[in-house]
Amino acid sequence: MTADVLLQAVNLTRRVDGKTLLDDITLDLATGARLGLVGPTGSGKSLLLRSLALLEPVDSGDLLWQQAPVANDQATIYRSQVIYVHQRAAAFEGTVETVLRQPFQLKAHRDRHFDRDWIVDQLATVARDATFLDQPHEQLSGGEAQIVALLRAIQLSPRVLLLDEPTSALDRQSARHIESIVMRWYDDAPDSRAYIWVSHDPSQADRVCDSLITMHAGQIQTRRTAP
Numbered sequence: 001m002t003a004d005v006l007l008q009a010v011n012l013t014r015r016v017d018g019k020t021l022l023d024d025i026t027l028d029l030a031t032g033a034r035l036g037l038v039g040p041t042g043s044g045k046s047l048l049l050r051s052l053a054l055l056e057p058v059d060s061g062d063l064l065w066q067q068a069p070v071a072n073d074q075a076t077i078y079r080s081q082v083i084y085v086h087q088r089a090a091a092f093e094g095t096v097e098t099v100l101r102q103p104f105q106l107k108a109h110r111d112r113h114f115d116r117d118w119i120v121d122q123l124a125t126v127a128r129d130a131t132f133l134d135q136p137h138e139q140l141s142g143g144e145a146q147i148v149a150l151l152r153a154i155q156l157s158p159r160v161l162l163l164d165e166p167t168s169a170l171d172r173q174s175a176r177h178i179e180s181i182v183m184r185w186y187d188d189a190p191d192s193r194a195y196i197w198v199s200h201d202p203s204q205a206d207r208v209c210d211s212l213i214t215m216h217a218g219q220i221q222t223r224r225t226a227p
């Protein structure tokens with residue numbers, strides 16, 4: 001099957017206080033891509049991912065979604081297709097179920113409905129049962145909060161996940177749980193989905209990525225196929 005280009009960054013550049021933080025970044029993300037983003041601390045990985053998620057501005061360059069520039073009035077639609085997952089999940093009030101239901105109150109997701117059975121099925125793959133939904137979110141462990149953050153995103157069926165070190169603060173088992181949720185989302189529709197995964201863990205990058213981009217000082221240094 002031919003891959004379709006979903007997301008394209010063309011010559012993205014970001015400068016702050018005379019320092020170039022992103023330097024002429026060009027990359028494509030096609031359907032089926034499992035792209036790893038690696039590089040030393042401060043090389044610009046998070047900033048790039050956040051720029052792709054429209055969470056940070058750029059000074060120059062273009063961002064294209066399915067070959068068309070992302071116009072200001074399409075940002076909401078774009079954000080429902082391209083979801084950024086932070087390395088530490090935000091804290092929320094209320095139960096896990098309340099937190100998972102919240103996105104459906106937004107205008108952008110009004111045509112969708114919370115699917116409790118689907119969530120319970122997902123939780124089973126990470127050794128949690130339905131009672132997990134009744135737990136207060138603020139009492140969850142870091143790993144559990146990250147599971148909720150991920151399920152909150154993927155229940156919306158995004159085409160692209162931008163995963164910013166989603167397991168860096170977690171123990172090994174929790175990290176594997178996060179990986180299994182992402183893989184399940186990807187494997188459900190690999191011909192229409194893709195992700196970028198920032199990781200400092202080479203064995204994880206080998207496990208979850210097919211190709212790797214290495215950043216250094218705001219630039220793309222190398223592009224290669226994962227071993």
Ligand SMILES: Nc1ncnc2c1ncn2[C@@H]1O[C@H](COP(=O)(O)OP(=O)(O)OP(=O)(O)O)[C@@H](O)[C@H]1O
Nearest residue numbers: 016021039040041042043044045046047048056200
């Ligand atoms: N909004 C911002 N305004 C100004 N400087 C920023 C901003 N975001 C990031 N930076 C700077 O840009 C550089 C790259 O930061 P970034 O967080 O993207 O690095 P990183 O490669 O993700 O690092 P790490 O692996 O430690 O997470 C750093 O010097 C950082 O201080």
